[in-house]
Amino acid sequence: MSPAAWPDYDAGRYFCELTRLRPEAGPVPDWLMQRLQRIGMDALRVRAAAAEHELIDLGVTFTVYSDATAIDRILPFDCIPRILTHNEWALLERACIQRVTALNAFLGDIYGPAKIVKDGVVPADLIFGNANYRPEMKDFPVPHGTYVHVCGIDIIRDELGRFRVLEDNARTPSGVSYVVENRHLMLRTFPDLMAGIRLQPVDDYGRRLRAAMTDIAPAGDGDPQVVLLSPGIYNSAYFEHVFLAREMGVPLVQGSDLLVEDDRVYMRTISGLRQVHTIYRRLNDDFLDPAVFRPESTLGVAGLIGAWKAGNVAIANAVGTGVADDKAVYAYMPRIIKYYLDEEPLIQNVETHICREAEGLQYTLDNLEKLVIKPVGESGGYGITIGPRASKAELDAARAALLADPVNWISQPMIGLSVAPTLGEDGIGPRHLDLRPFIVTGKESWVLPGGLTRVAMKRGSLIVNSSQGGGSKDTWVLAEDFSPEEPAP
Amino acid sequence: MSGMRFDPVLLSRDAEGLFWMARYLERVENLARLIDVTQSFESPGYETDAWFGLIRINADEKNFAERGFSPDADHVKRFYLLDKGNPTSVPAMLEEARTNARTLRPLMSTEMWRQLNVFQRYVSGLTAADLEGDALSRLCTRLKDGVQAHTGITEGTLYRDQGWYFYELGRLVERADQTTRMLDIKYTALLPRDGEEKRMAELTQWNAVLRAAAGYHAFKRLTRASFSAEDVVHFLLRDPSSARSVLLCVRRAEAHLDDLRRIYGLHGAGEPMEVAEYLRELLLEKPLGHILSAGLHDYLDFVQIHIQKLAAAIGRAFFRDWRPELPALPGGALSSQSQSQSDGAPEAAA
Numbered sequence: 001m002s003p004a005a006w007p008d009y010d011a012g013r014y015f016c017e018l019t020r021l022r023p024e025a026g027p028v029p030d031w032l033m034q035r036l037q038r039i040g041m042d043a044l045r046v047r048a049a050a051a052e053h054e055l056i057d058l059g060v061t062f063t064v065y066s067d068a069t070a071i072d073r074i075l076p077f078d079c080i081p082r083i084l085t086h087n088e089w090a091l092l093e094r095a096c097i098q099r100v101t102a103l104n105a106f107l108g109d110i111y112g113p114a115k116i117v118k119d120g121v122v123p124a125d126l127i128f129g130n131a132n133y134r135p136e137m138k139d140f141p142v143p144h145g146t147y148v149h150v151c152g153i154d155i156i157r158d159e160l161g162r163f164r165v166l167e168d169n170a171r172t173p174s175g176v177s178y179v180v181e182n183r184h185l186m187l188r189t190f191p192d193l194m195a196g197i198r199l200q201p202v203d204d205y206g207r208r209l210r211a212a213m214t215d216i217a218p219a220g221d222g223d224p225q226v227v228l229l230s231p232g233i234y235n236s237a238y239f240e241h242v243f244l245a246r247e248m249g250v251p252l253v254q255g256s257d258l259l260v261e262d263d264r265v266y267m268r269t270i271s272g273l274r275q276v277h278t279i280y281r282r283l284n285d286d287f288l289d290p291a292v293f294r295p296e297s298t299l300g301v302a303g304l305i306g307a308w309k310a311g312n313v314a315i316a317n318a319v320g321t322g323v324a325d326d327k328a329v330y331a332y333m334p335r336i337i338k339y340y341l342d343e344e345p346l347i348q349n350v351e352t353h354i355c356r357e358a359e360g361l362q363y364t365l366d367n368l369e370k371l372v373i374k375p376v377g378e379s380g381g382y383g384i385t386i387g388p389r390a391s392k393a394e395l396d397a398a399r400a401a402l403l404a405d406p407v408n409w410i411s412q413p414m415i416g417l418s419v420a421p422t423l424g425e426d427g428i429g430p431r432h433l434d435l436r437p438f439i440v441t442g443k444e445s446w447v448l449p450g451g452l453t454r455v456a457m458k459r460g461s462l463i464v465n466s467s468q469g470g471g472s473k474d475t476w477v478l479a480e481d482f483s484p485e486e487p488a489p
Numbered sequence: 490m491s492g493m494r495f496d497p498v499l500l501s502r503d504a505e506g507l508f509w510m511a512r513y514l515e516r517v518e519n520l521a522r523l524i525d526v527t528q529s530f531e532s533p534g535y536e537t538d539a540w541f542g543l544i545r546i547n548a549d550e551k552n553f554a555e556r557g558f559s560p561d562a563d564h565v566k567r568f569y570l571l572d573k574g575n576p577t578s579v580p581a582m583l584e585e586a587r588t589n590a591r592t593l594r595p596l597m598s599t600e601m602w603r604q605l606n607v608f609q610r611y612v613s614g615l616t617a618a619d620l621e622g623d624a625l626s627r628l629c630t631r632l633k634d635g636v637q638a639h640t641g642i643t644e645g646t647l648y649r650d651q652g653w654y655f656y657e658l659g660r661l662v663e664r665a666d667q668t669t670r671m672l673d674i675k676y677t678a679l680l681p682r683d684g685e686e687k688r689m690a691e692l693t694q695w696n697a698v699l700r701a702a703a704g705y706h707a708f709k710r711l712t713r714a715s716f717s718a719e720d721v722v723h724f725l726l727r728d729p730s731s732a733r734s735v736l737l738c739v740r741r742a743e744a745h746l747d748d749l750r751r752i753y754g755l756h757g758a759g760e761p762m763e764v765a766e767y768l769r770e771l772l773l774e775k776p777l778g779h780i781l782s783a784g785l786h787d788y789l790d791f792v793q794i795h796i797q798k799l800a801a802a803i804g805r806a807f808f809r810d811w812r813p814e815l816p817a818l819p820g821g822a823l824s825s826q827s828q829s830q831s832d833g834a835p836e837a838a839a
Contacts (some may be wrong), residue, residue, distance in 0.1 A: 058599070059591075059606045225498070233591045242594040252595045257500050268501045270651060270807045271755055 005033040006421070011430045015161040015418040017082050024085045028197055028478060035193050036080065041427065048079045048423055051189040060181050062236040062466075075178055076471030078422045079190060082433065082453040089200070089449065089477045092155065092163065095346035096437050097445045098337065100151050103170055103324045104441070105340035107147040111137040111320065121339050122332050126356070130329075131377070132322030134285065136292060140309060142318050143216040144443050149280075149316035150209070151439045152176075152452075155347065157418035164350045164415065166434065168333070170325035171317060172282050175452040175472075176205060176438045177243035182474040198479040200449035206247025208440050208448075209280070213248070215442030216314040217277040224277035226250045227267060229258070231283050231299045241282050248280075255283075260303030263310035278314040279304075285319050327376035328356065331410055355402060355409040364402060364411040371411040373398050386462065388414050417462055420473065422455055432456045434464050435475065450475035497650045503596060504655040505808040506589045511659030513586035514636050517579050519667035520569060521632035526674060526701035528625060530694060540565040546673045549577055566620045570628070573613070579632060583609045598646035601639070608635040651753050654745045658803060661745075665738035666796045669789045671702050672725050695721045702733045719777045722785065726792075727772060735792065739769050742799065757806035764802045768795045 011019060018029050036044065052074060055061070061072040084092070109116050110127050117124045127133055152173030154166040183202050186194060210226060217224030230241035232254050245252035257267050258276065266273035281288065287297040289304040307313045323329065329336075331352040337345045353360035353371070364371060368387050375383040385398040402409050419430035437451035453473040454464035464470040523543060530539045540562040544553050549568075556575050558564040573580045587609045594602055612632070619628050640660075647653050675694055699705040699721060708716075708724050708731075728734045743765040750758040771792065780788045 056610075057603055057607050059594075059602060233588065238591070242591075245595040251498055251500055251503075252592075253500065254502070257502055267498070270499050270501055270504045270655075270757075271753065274498055 005030075005037045006428060009421060009428060009430070011419050013159055014416050014430060014432070015157055015159055016430060017084075017157070017418055017420040017433070018080075019421070020161065022085055022088075024087050025083060025478065028083060028476075031197070032081070032083070032193065036428070039192070044079070044423060047189055048077075051079055051185055052077055054185060054189065055181075058181075060177075060239060062239060075466050076457055076469075077182060077185065078431075078455055078457070078471050078473045079186070079193075080421050080423060080428070081186065081193070081474040081476045082420050082435075082455075084435075084450065084475065084477045086478050086480045088163075091346060092435075092437060093447045093449075095163070095165075096151075096153055096439045096447050098341065098343065098346050099153055099165065099168065099333070100148055100439045100441055100445050102333070102337040102340050103148050103151065103168065103321075104146055106336050107318070107321060107324050108142075108145050109340070110323065112139060112141075116336070116339055119339070121335050122329070123356075126328055126332075127323060130323045130326060132285075132320070132326060134320030134323075136305060136309075137318070137320040143314060146216065146441050146443075147318040147321050148324070149212055149216065149318075149441050150176075151441070152436045153439065154434055154436050156350070156415060156434045159416045161418065163347045165333070165345075165347055166350055167327070168325040168330060169436070170321040171284065173436070173438070174237045174240050174282075175436055175454075176448065177240040178472050179438070179448060179450060179452050179475065180205060180243070180247075182472060186474045197476070200477040200479055202448060202450060205438070205440075205448050206244065206249070208446050209244065210248040210250065212440050212442030212446075213250075213278040213280055213314070213316060216316060218311055218314060225267075225275060226278045226280065227253045227258075227276050229253055229255070229279050229281040229283055231255075231287070235282070237282065244280070244282075250280075255299045255301050258301040258304070260301060260307050263303070263307045263312050265301065265304060265307045265313045276313060278316065280316050285322065288315075288319065327374055327410055328354070328407070350412045350415060353411045355406040355411065360411070361402065361406045364409070365399065367411075368395050368399060370414065372414055373402065373409060373411045375408055376410060377408065386414065417464075420453075420455070422457070422473075424457070424459065426459075429459060431459065432462050432464065433473070449477040499651045499655075501808055503593055503652065505804070506593045507596070507652050507656040508659035508803070508808070510586050510589040510593065511656045512663040513582045513589070514639055515660045515663035516667065517582050517586070518633055518636035519664070519671070520577075520579055520582075521629040521636075522701045522703075523667075523671060523674065524566070524569060525626060525629040526671070526697050528629075529697045529700075530674070536562040542674060543569070546670045547577060552577065563620075566625065567617070570620055571615055571617065580612050580615065583612050596648075596652050598642070600642050600646050604635075604638055604642055608639070611635070651749065651755070654749050655807070657745055658742055661738040661742045662796060662800045662803070664733055665735045665742075666793060668702060668725055668733050668735050668738070669792050669796070671698055671733075672722060673786060673789050674698065674701075675785075691718070699724070702731075704731050704733065707731060719781060722781065723777055727777075735796075736769065736772050739765055739772065739799075743769065746803075755807075759806075761799060761802035761806055764795070764799045768792075768799060771795060 009019065018032065022029075039047070055074040055077060056072070059072070061074050106116065110133075114127070116122050117127060148170040150173060152169040152175065154169065155163050156166050157163055180202050213226040214224055217226070226248065227250055228241055228245040228248065230238060230252055232238065235241070241252060251267065253267055259266055259268070259273070265276045265279070267276050283299055286293045288300040289302060290297045290300055291302045292305045293300075304313070304315070305319070308315050330349065331354045334345050334349055337343060353364050355361040355364055364373065369390070371387045373385040373387065385394055387395065390398070417432040417434060419432055421428045422431035424431070433453050433455040435451050435453055438448045440446050440448070453475045454466070454470045455473055456462060456464045457469055457471045461469070523546075527539055527543050537560055541560045543565055544550055544560075552575060553568055556568060556572060558568050568575055569578050571580065572578045573584070575581055587605055590597065590602060590605050612635070615628070618624065643656070647656065675698055695718060696705065699708050702725055704724060708721070711724070712720050724731055725734055727736045729736060729740070731737060743762060746758040746762045746765060749755045750762070
């Protein structure tokens with residue numbers, strides 16, 4: 001349908017996050033469209049460019065390094081927000097907490113008694129043969145049973161507007177800084193779009209994260225020293241590390257700032273060594289401790305794992321969570337939720353065919369041209385074949401890869417991701433998007449209202465990843481008690 | 490119970506980063522001053538000598554030749570203002586300052602970061618057209634403005650804990666060093682042989698040095714109608730109130746080190762304080778007449794060496810190869826473990 005304000009806008013068969021009629025959204029979508037129209041295309045472009053310029057000035061960037069130059073790029077920002085109603089958010093919030101609860105129970109089990117394997121719900125080799133399974137974690141209890149302290153769950157919406165989980169990110173998910181920065185940017189550059197619209201705030205993230213990091217610190221210190229461990233300025237997510245350290249109010253450290261003595265972790269300060277109690281690390285497992293994992297890594301701290309196992313420091317996320325967000329394990333998540341919580345998933349997975357199972361492989365081979373074929377070990381949208389858009393040669397290559405190593409693949413039906421109006425070179429048009437809510441868990445779980453909306457900036461593209469030209473939008477969760485204060489925009 | 494913490498943590502690496510960020514920015518401002526004054530020393534037919542003097546006082550001869558430049562006014566300008574591959578160029582130093590700032594962002598205000606970010610981007614986009622004719626002087630003004638805006642924003646927004654002291658120490662050490670170089674530029678400048686012409690030329694040059702050091706008007710207020718070279722040297726080396734005098738910088742550095750020791754209990758400040766004290770005595774011990782007749786250039790060299798010693802002492806005490814004592818742990822004996830030091834520290838340019 002096309003709204004009265006934009007006769008040329010056509011979302012086609014896709015669910016549109018703005019123009020699809022949702023009574024509980026009240027007048028907000030209409031206001032937004034009318035206000036955008038009143039600003040007008042020319043002014044909108046000028047202001048959108050100014051907003052992006054602001055991101056460059058503020059250094060809200062990720063850096064792409066080549067031999068001689070360092071190029072700062074921004075994550076493209078689209079100024080037309082994505083709206084979630086209070087009801088939609090209530091469902092998303094509960095579903096995210098359910099999912100994280102199950103992920104933590106699953107990790108506690110597989111690094112403990114492994115009942116789920118013994119009961120035949122999940123195949124043993126999928127867990128114990130997984131490259132991300134860390135034997136070091138076996139029988140090592142973590143505070144509050146929390147392994148995944150920060151989780152990002154990628155959620156999409158199909159043609160009918162049903163939410164579906166696409167992927168769990170349980171290692172070191174990034175993007176939360178953009179959620180907060182996008183909101184600040186909207187408040188500064190488009191106050192007139194937001195006037196009179198009450199939203200759930202996003203600026204509590206740092207405090208919540210710090211509280212969770214305090215929750216998990218070794219007992220006995222009333223004011224534990226929390227630090228954020230970053231690989232340093234050459235990491236593409238460095239801006240986010242800065243952001244989080246600042247929002248939490250804790251030192252941003254690198255491996256070279258830390259040392260371990262007598263199974264205790266210290267940081268080097270100008271007034272001597274200071275003990276560290278919780279490390280929020282933005283470093284992969286492999287790099288954490290050269291004495292245990294990659295010996296050549298200089299990013300981590302020798303002895304860190306020993307200090308952790310001695311109970312003198314907490315590490316978030318815990319080591320070994322990668323086994324839970326693996327795309328092959330993802331396929332089992334509905335069964336995992338049922339197994340531990342005795343609940344149906346509040347938000348279903350995208351229908352997934354597990355090619356390691358004969359049935360799944362056969363179905364995939366028979367329907368290759370209709371399916372999206374994904375390698376289980378990759379992230380960032382790499383290695384994916386989109387059947388309906390693939391050439392004959394690409395389909396043949398996918399078939400050969402499937403047959404060569406079925407265990408490495410899953411397939412899913414092609415989902416027509418929902419769209420939202422987005423400013424492009426040819427005006428305002430529908431672009432596909434997804435949503436990554438962030439869940440913080442110490443003793444309990446808390447979900448940042450909204451999350452990161454990633455949008456494919458190219459018309460027709462389904463790939464929203466920032467590494468492949470995706471951008472982002474401010475995500476508005478309408479406040480529960482929202483009632484319009486003014487009759488017209 | 491109050492939610493505030495009164496024992497802020499400062500990582501050694503961050504202290505070093507603050508020190509160097511301030512040094513690089515101060516150096517950019519002073520290089521702009523030196524370039525500006527060099528331009529005013531330029532006399533038709535002697536451009537090359539005037540500009541190559543800049544290379545000499547910065548001890549950049551080797552670097553200059555290795556970068557493929559030849560002694561020529563235009564090349565010197567490009568070497569310092571456009572050549573990103575030259576570590577002593579304005580764009581390279583600003584890049585270094587910004588790289589340090591990136592590691593320090595949790596300690597800095599957003600305004601500080603934003604200004605530095607925008608300033609660095611402007612400088613990295615300079616072209617040959619910005620060095621031509623009257624554009625060069627405007628560029629120098631903009632460079633000074635850029636650093637001074639940084640200084641002002643820092644003054645108004647940077648939290649005054651230990652980190653601020655290290656930032657200030659970096660600025661003071663660099664400024665003291667740069668003032669000696671500004672005085673040294675007279676050494677390389679050409680003069681007519683003798684007579685009234687020489688006296689006039691010399692006067693013009695000293696005035697230019699004073700202007701470069703932003704001390705011209707204050708100097709005029711303080712001195713008699715006729716002044717001597719000795720007066721200018723006194724003003725820039727020993728005047729207790731001239732903002733860029735070496736003595737003022739050293740005294741303030743000493744006071745900051747003393748604060749670090751007293752307020753924050755950093756006993757490591759003792760050694761650099763001794764170096765600063767020696768430097769202060771060195772600045773005051775001999776009558777200036779003796780120094781000038783024995784050769785100002787050699788004396789300035791000597792002062793520069795001791796300024797570098799001060800920087801090194803601060804580094805040893807707080808940044809590099811520094812192995813503080815462990816707090817007492819139950820069980821006593823501690824294994825000694827060799828530690829790799831942070832390798833992110835920029836090296837001091839000579």
